[in-house]
């Protein structure tokens with residue numbers, strides 16, 4: 513299974529919105545075939561491993577990181593469970609279940625009814641990590657949301673004047689750009705888009721098109737910005753509430769997608785934005801700020817984790833920007849409960865970042881109440 517996991521990881525950042533999947537076929541203690549899912553729409557890991565093994569697949573054990581899919585489960589590629597059966601695979605050992613309602617258990621039932629032995633769960637934490645964003649989105653029916661922030665030791669992301677270049681070190685900024693690869697899309701607020709004029713691309717670049725999203729209630733996005741100028745190469749989605757029709761046409765002429773949604777106090781409603789993105793097949797988001805946007809995701813409890821790049825600086829000062837803005841809570845019990853990610857789920861492991869002396873990254877996961885787990889946006 514470890515070998516299957518390593519196979520899966522070879523496509524890190526390229527399979528979105530699909531999860532990473534690896535498969536290894538073993539017969540008489542010898543690896544006879546292996547493969548990984550390279551990108552959405554390309555063959556599944558099991559199909560590639562079977563192809564590599566040819567006739568040697570007969571009587572083998574398949575180690576696959578994700579439960580094999582069943583007929584009708586996915587439109588783009590033929591289902592894997594019947595293929596494993598047809599190839600004469602005798603045993604299937606899988607890492608984690610697929611929470612896609614179209615798959616859930618169907619492949620396993622098919623395998624069992626054909627007399628294939630099915631074993632679940634070795635290396636569960638590692639296998640879970642490969643599918644975390646995907647399975648979370650399937651369960652909650654909204655994208656997995658990671659808030660990412662670079663802050664001083666006293667929690668500031670910019671001075672009163674809005675100066676934020678650079679709070680984090682070069683190494684930290686590079687690491688933050690690598691994290692982007694793991695998400696389907698990046699989200700920022702329009703103030704960040706205007707003030708920083710960022711490109712919001714991952715580094716190294718992905719081969720797949722990479723989506724950037726700006727929450728821009730009144731369509732203030734400058735047509736000459738880097739984001740708009742690169743919209744033809746890499747999708748740019750503006751989520752708005754209103755905006756001059758002429759401006760919308762100008763932006764769309766540059767290849768920008770404009771999605772109007774319901775407003776909340778004049779601003780983009782976060783639940784509505786998540787619904788619109790989910791409907792377009794976006795299953796994971798990294799929200800990069802600024803503080804107003806962070807504040808809204810936190811207020812609506814529509815996030816799953818916060819990744820903190822902590823810079824060894826103290827800024828101080830009244831009114832300089834704290835990482836999370838929004839309304840002031842009155843009581844401490846309005847605070848959001850978080851828990852530090854387990855050691856095996858630390859940023860270095862989960863996101864494959866190399867540990868170094870000047871790179872401090874913390875991941876805290878939101879403590880989800882039972883009711884929140886089943887709650888859907890809006």
Ligand SMILES: NC(=O)c1ccc[n+]([C@@H]2O[C@H](COP(=O)([O-])OP(=O)(O)OC[C@H]3O[C@@H](n4cnc5c(N)ncnc54)[C@H](OP(=O)(O)O)[C@@H]3O)[C@@H](O)[C@H]2O)c1
Pocket residue numbers: 660661662663669670674675676679700701702703704705707708727728729730732778779780781782800801802803804805806808833837
């Ligand atoms: N250190 C870091 O990690 C980091 C990261 C990012 C940004 N920054 C800094 O943060 C500053 C910008 O932060 P900011 O807080 O001023 O602005 P922001 O969060 O980037 O953008 C806020 C704006 O987004 C729009 N918006 C639309 N829907 C929203 C919603 N539901 N909730 C909140 N905002 C919504 C609103 O403008 P409309 O009403 O016009 O839509 C709002 O004024 C910059 O100085 C930037 O350099 C630092």
